[in-house]
Amino acid sequence: MFGRQYVWVTVGILALIFLAAFEALAVTTVMPIISAALDGDSLYALAFSGPLAVGVVGMVAAGNWSDRSGPVPVVLTAVVLFVVGLVIAGTAASMPALIVGRLVHGLGGGALSVSLYVVVARVYPQRMHPAIFGAFAGAWVVPSLIGPFIAGLVAEYTSWRWVFLGVVVLVLAAMGMLRPGLASIAAAERERPVGVREPWRLSRTLWSLGAAAAVLCASMAAQLPGALLWVGTGAAFVLAGVALRPLLPAGTLSGRRGLPVVMTIRGLVSGAFLSTEVYLPALLTGEYRLSPVLAGLALSCAGITWALASWLQGRYATVLSDAGSMLLGSVLLLIAVAASAATSALGLPPAVAIAGWAVAGAGMGTLVPRQSGRVLRLSAPEQQGFNSSALLIADSIGAALALAATAVVFVAFAPLGGTATYTASFTLSALLAVGGLLLVGRVGHDAPPAAAA
Template sequence: MTIDTDAVPTAKPATGILSGAYLWITVGACALVFLGAFESLAVTTVMPAVSADLDGERLYALAFAGPLATGVIGMAVAGNWADRRGPVAPLYASVGLFVIGLIVAGLAPSMEVLVAGRFAQGLGNGGLMVALYVVVARVYPRELHPAIFAGFAAAWVVPSLVGPTVAGAVTEIWSWHWVFLGVVFLVVPALLMVVPALRGLSGEGDATTPWAFGRLGWSVLAAVAVLALNLVGDLPGAGPVLAAAAVVVALVAVRALLPKGTLRAQRGLPSVLLVRGLAAAGFFGAQVYIPYLLTERYEVSPTVAGLSLTGGALAWSAAATVQGRMGARLSSVLAVRIGTVLVVVGVVLALVATVLAAPVVVIIVAWIVAGAGMGLMSPRTSALTLEMSAPENQGFNSSAMTVADSFGSALALAITGVLFTGLAAAGDPFIAVFAFAAIIALAAAVLAVRVAPRES
């Protein structure tokens, strides 16, 4: 998950987020965001080594799709819980689940156990981000909100730059186990920094707010359908039918979590969210297989494989910075259209490089192009979401934007997992994965023309 702040107006508050009153909670909250982001990016780098060590190729995609799917549940539960009881309890519970997931994954003797740990990580990380947003709203004055969200954004950028390389080096020097276990020793101090500022926030919610059991139920159903898709797709005989049924159930369930008309690409906000979800699906559906391809086919080290992701992250950050400085000179609608096209170009270039067995540098360049596209379009879809939201539905639409990211990526990874395992013996699974990701990215580029609201 990324936090885009370019469209948020800035102000000059009397005190800053690093002043005495806010120093420790700022450092601690940003550290928690940093560690969640680091873990997400680090696992992408080391998963080929994990898969080889645990003989877990069949569950490779599920290790990525699972946390994204369960994260949707974590977001829904934490948001509703925070509305009722304040952010403290959901924050503690989310951090606890995240730590449990790290420990289970780090000590996993089999791929099945590791995937279970990843499920817990997803629940915790999804809830953690929502709880932190509420903490910001309760602790910081409004004029400091742009600054703290900029801090969160920076906490995502830094792991993008160093996470893949550090994870690769840790795997080579020690073991992939420490990519999970090492983070545990950092999460606890980060939480302790936040604790003092949480005093007095317990019970600050509105106890009359009902539990949104319907919405929570739909989030669980969507997650279960995505997880089922990973498990039934390669079953002999009925596998394809069950997989298709799982996709249908997932799409029906997610409709309740998104504005009306999203899956029909209705012009305006629904298409903004759909395009964002499709672009994320195409990008991340391919990205998790980039290190796998490099280590499997090109026999490069995990550190070098991680550098390919670092290039994409640098391009994402640079493009986001450029579009932010351009401001109104570059319309949000045009930025989304250009960005989605760049994602298509990057994924297609990776596909062509795989087909032709091109040099490693071509794949790295491909991911730089794709990363630049995401950096250009992602902040502007956030801006468009806010522009098209009324005060009474800003919370729902912001949540829907996050769900579109996570669900789109999770569903794409589930499908690519089915393709990869199904073609592992009969064909080239990497070509199939990149081809599917290219089709999804192309759909985002085609539908990008509908993000502009209908003229009255």
């Protein structure tokens, strides 16, 4: 990956992923502080599910645009949106304003994630894909070590605003490193015959807007009174399912064997993981009175084990089949979510949840790189953008809908007080992990990819 032919593309991509990882971990760590400062407890879940929802629009548009014109203009546009969103969030004077910034940031982040997948497909030979996707997760190592810790320090001793604003300059520097690689990709794209370019598919963008709107409505449904809470949530989930059908491979919603079930599992495990990770720092700071720095330790542990497991997937890709990797990862994730639920329900020491979340990172690091590589192997070149965006849509929508569901659970169990709301939320997350585990048998047992050189 770091030979002369690939070095600048590799460094630039990993730098952008590094910063995206830092931002995600930092915001998750300090969001309880931001929510308290801006009186935004009622919008806490929306601050996470909103960016994921609008990110779907960015993913769909980026997939179509990348298949038609190559990934270069998509990367540039996505970075602009990413930076603008950071600035809006960092200067927000209210929780709604911060969410607007998060939405713009999410739109750019969704487009960026898909376009970087297509950059990988255009630049690296297939035999290197397990290694490069392992390196993607490896780029989370340093942010995992320092991101939550630094974010906690910044929030405690300066201002949470610098968690957003401090990243802006670094993103621009990363683009400077990626520029030579993008120039070479653009030159190659100009040589592609016009006849093989994909047409614009605006209908898919409209469906993505519908899916995003449905997820946002589901996220806001927790604020409805009485029976409207359940009616609104159910209606939003149904609309989300309808809008998602054209955006995913046929059979994804039913878990059909082959490529579709890989997407299904991705949505379930992402929902289980993020819906637990978002509320774990709130449990540790609110119920156990840990500082944000110590609460961030759970995220650090998970990020480290995620990166380590991903590196092992790239280095020893022939040891486990795709199905074996997904089975192992799903089991580890379920164990970790169960540890969080047990900590909340039984009043166990917070170290149990923190250690358990390190297991969750190992599970996701075992799952995600193998799923990404499998999707690219099963995709024709002209479908790489669509299927890459579909995988990330399943990831984002699965997580966003899980967060919307946990927001409803919080409202329903709030009268019980104490840790009951966290226990109920983590239980729901565990059920999602069980769903992913039960579907692994439909992945199939194709031969694992060749070992990375």
